[in-house]
Amino acid sequence: MTVWLLGDQLNPNAAPLQHHDHVLMIEAHGFAERMPYHPQKLTLVFSAMRHLRDDLRADGYDVTYLEAESFGDGLDRYFEARPGDSLVLQRPASHGAGDRLREMVEERGGDCTLVANDGFLTTPADWEAWVASRGESAAGGDGTSDGGTYRQEHWYRHVRRETGILLDDEGDPVGGEWNYDDENRETPPGDWSPPPVPEFEPDAITREVHEFVVDRYDQRWGSADLADFRWPVTREEALQALEQFVAVRLPEFGPYQDAMVEGEWALDHSLLSPAINLGLLHPREVVDAAVDAYRAGREDGAAGDSPAIPLNSVEGFVRQVVGWREFMRHVYRESMPGMDETNQLGQTEPLPEAYWTGETDMTCLSEAVGHVREHGYAHHIERLMVLSNFALIYGVDPGELNRWFHLGFVDAFHWVTTPNVVGMGSFATDALSSKPYASSANYVNRMSDYCSSCPYHHTKTTGEGSCPFNALYWDFLKENEGTLRGTGRMGLMYSHVDDKNDEEWAAIEERAAEIREMGKEGTL
Structure with missing residues (x-):
């Protein structure tokens, strides 16, 4: 059986990879002709895919990597070489994509087993059990409850209770409150400047991809200057970005997370969402890194061994990942098809x-x-x-x-x-x-x-x-x-x-x- 990895499933520790050593990856190019995608987005996805290809091969996986105009063209070539092969695919997060891809495989004489997408902290079954336990049937996200609705704040607290994230020994929220949002609305003083943004020198693969993107696609908008490209393209770089955020940016993230400052595009934000959404980082490891740093600062701060991270900073970050990201995923599932129209x-x-x-x-x-x-x-x-x-x-x-x-x-x-x-x-x-x-x-x-x-x-x-x-x-x-x-x-x-x-x-x-x-x- 072959593991088919999509461009937003680039986790080298994904569950299917623990059981199968043959991998299929298709770098499809034609989709970007239909809309003017930002050149940095295309560079990021294609470069991250090629880097994972090489990393998996170095780890002993047999990787079939195909550059094609479409998934259909790539599958045609794949099944010509391996007729009747069986694929296993993590169910894509976008509505209907899994069923469409499975049908494409079956049309070419193969079969495709859809399995759980482990790029999230919670599962559809977790969500459905929570909804059933509350007797709620309609979604809402402003933190209040209106009769038969479920709200993001309720979901967020439920997930923390189930996972133990930022709970004390008695199972209560650390600090006594679930949400410190009212402490996260400050504007920086005039003489404040944010910490530096992590930078990753583009290697030969990224430069090759960038050249391809610039040559292939019309430059309709968005900077194609590689000097503006600041995104990690490997798991190693993503882990470095996580470490830099926790050590340097997280302490002031909380109070200034809603602020906007002229001339500053990053402030203290983590800049980790691209790596998480591509699968280079798992949401649980990101949250654990922030919480561990907070606890270490509490325990060792007096000795100066670890920087103190305010509770409102770590809770605000945890809420973005555990609360909003997971909540949005499930509300999307519940509301599709139809929400996008x-x-x-x-x-x-x-x-x-x-x-x-x-x-x-x-x-x-x-x-x-x-x-x-x-x-x-x-x-x-x-x-x-x-x-x-x-x-x-x-x-x-x-x-x-x-x-x-x-x-x-x-x-x-x-x-x-x-x-x-x-x-x-x-x-x-x-x-x-x-x-x-x-x-x-x-x-x-x-x-x-x-x-x-x-x-x-x-x-x-x-x-x-x-x-x-x-x-x-x-x-x-x-x-x-x-x-x-x-x-x-x-x-x-x-x-x-x-x-x-x-x-x-x-x-x-x-x-x-x-x-x-x-x-x-x-x-x-």
């Missing part, structure tokens, strides 16, 4: 040109898009409260926004972008939240230093120079009043809507229309 607000606008060019006078949008263009990455607050928030109140089609995230981010796959972008960012479904994550310029001003250098005035709603966030925000609330008024925690906002007179609304609508026109023309 939902659009409960009927949004239809195309993405503003600035999302492709990065050219805009809006400092916040310029910074966030610039980070994606340069590195294929932006941290979670930039994703939710700048990129998604602006698209939401602008009226962007959620499917188009989802595609943009999918092709532009090095850590993006359908299973993770869809619930985050369509569910949370676009509020195209209420499967994850009872209210949209929409805000005016106030949030950006509170959590960043962007507004101080922006030519737009964050305190102005209408007129020349007023921040585009403000008029779009109020216009969004007015336009979607029938759906949003009366939903969870929207009462205060609609009391402000009610306070505005006809003259104010006319000016808001005029400014919002002007901004949308500027977005289409690329003159924001």
Whole structure:
């Protein structure tokens, strides 16, 4: 039997590899002709695949590595050489992919056994048992319980209880609280600077892949400069990145995790999501490394042997991995097919040109898009409260926004972008939240230093120079009043809507229309 490894299943310790020594890997190229994927994303995936190929061969595996236009073409060549072979494949996280690939194998005279995907900390059976134990039947993720719904916070606590992560000897949360999010909303002082980002010198394989990507695919957007490529492509490099994060970045990760600072794309964020989503790191080992460092700092800090890591930092990181990543995976499973096509607000606008060019006078949008263009990455607050928030109140089609995230981010796959972008960012479904994550310029001003250098005035709603966030925000609330008024925690906002007179609304609508026109023309 042969283990078929996909490009996001690059864990050399994967369960199937413990039982079989023949491996199939297909590097399919044609898919990237259909959408303008970021060159760094393509370089990362193809380079990581080729490095694992060589590492497995060095460990004694018999690896068949095929470069082909499609999986179908690769399977044709494979079964010509090994007719009737049996494959074992970890079930892909993206909806329907496993069944489609199994059918492709069977059409060529082979058979394919789908087994559990061990790139996650929890299983579908874990989720289903938890849902059944609570008698809940609908998803939501804002941390509150509304009748027959399940919430991310409940799931997060359940997983920690089941795994023992950050629990004391009595089974209670370390420190007495499950969640320290209220301590993680600080902005850095003016003289603060983040620690250096780990760098990995591209080797011959990465350089060869990068040259192939640049030559093969049209350079439509995103930096193809190898100097901007900062991502680990081997398990060894991924472990180095994990070690650097825990030792250097984790201590200040908590308080500044929601902050945005002009000129800084990484801050104290782990930058580990690409390695985790490709399988180079397992989520449990990542969490254990952070928790072990926290405990070591507590035990040895007085002697100066280990740096002290604040509890709010380690808990905040654990929540991202144990809470949100696992929760998103299961909500995606529950909500597909269909979630990727939902659009409960009927949004239809195309993405503003600035999302492709990065050219805009809006400092916040310029910074966030610039980070994606340069590195294929932006941290979670930039994703939710700048990129998604602006698209939401602008009226962007959620499917188009989802595609943009999918092709532009090095850590993006359908299973993770869809619930985050369509569910949370676009509020195209209420499967994850009872209210949209929409805000005016106030949030950006509170959590960043962007507004101080922006030519737009964050305190102005209408007129020349007023921040585009403000008029779009109020216009969004007015336009979607029938759906949003009366939903969870929207009462205060609609009391402000009610306070505005006809003259104010006319000016808001005029400014919002002007901004949308500027977005289409690329003159924001």
